[in-house]
Amino acid sequence: MTHAIVADLAGRRIRVGLDVGGTKIDAVAITPGGDLLARLRRPTGWGEAAVVEGVVAAVTELVAEAGADVTAIESVGIGIPGLVDAVSGRVLHAVNLGVESLDLADLVARRLGAPVRVENDVKAAALGAAALRGIRGSMAYLNLGTGVAAGIVVDGEIWRGARGTAGEVGHLSVDPAGRLCGCGQRGCIETFCGGGALARAWDRPGSLPVRDILDAADAGDERALALRADLFHGAAAAVRALVLSADVERVIVGGGLTALGDRLESGIRAALRSGAETSAFMRSLHLDERIELLPAGSPAAAFGAALVGAATPLKETVTHG
Incomplete structure (x- = not known):
């Protein structure tokens, strides 16, 4: 049976975006106005469990670097290669990550207690590039x-x-x-x-x-x-x-x-x-x-993922079960 919980977002002012690549995660924390608060990179990991752990660890380290904790997170957006169902947050056939089928949005949302949206990495980068330029x-x-x-x-x-x-x-x-x-x-x-x-x-x-x-x-x-x-x-x-x-x-x-x-x-x-x-x-x-x-090292992909996450309604339904 699947239950639904409503995440309380009162007072949360940090939007997180992650670009999950084959070897590294590039993560940014931004304000609702689009100002960069913090950025970090860490190894991705191989396999479905390692990808989830890497994302959660990156978010936790990132918000700490921004001088906050996970309760300050308003939304999380993840850009990742493979076939992505942007509605359900499921990732399929991300072969460079060892992922065959992963309900990434659901699993990360349960760990962080924040709404999560997932998008194909290139589409997220396109959105970020448009915004940054x-x-x-x-x-x-x-x-x-x-x-x-x-x-x-x-x-x-x-x-x-x-x-x-x-x-x-x-x-x-x-x-x-x-x-x-x-x-x-x-x-x-x-x-x-x-x-x-x-x-x-x-x-x-x-x-x-x-x-x-x-x-x-x-x-x-x-x-x-x-x-x-x-x-x-x-x-x-x-x-x-x-x-x-x-x-x-x-x-x-x-x-x-x-x-x-x-x-x-x-x-x-x-x-x-x-x-x-x-x-x-x-x-x-x-x-x-x-x-x-784009300038080499541009955060466009992670920035775009943060924008994807920010599109989540303020009263987000997070499923678990």
């Missing part, structure tokens, strides 16, 4: 990391589409004869500009293979030059797909590859300009002027 209207967030994913925000709200896949351009095939993708297709955008795909194609030792590729390309290595061209071609294809399909005004690029800084941004801009040379229509869209990189 002060973007009104429409925008897309393009996450270039081990894989490639995207989310769309319109007027401050996540646009999901009919089945929650709006903006997911990583598995759009742009070369049917290209490299095999993990999804089973060939030539997906992710096979061109995903860090994992590039590392496999490079197949040389190194802790930062995409940076190594760019360095080797600068030195004239032919294989590296081809892979560098793939990176910029794939990222430019993702930007074109997002703008042409949803007509977003801005595309914010985030994810681990933003550590490449200007080399990544200038390369994508050049690829967009080159791709538009023979088309007056494409030139009229000024795609190279509609992109920007």
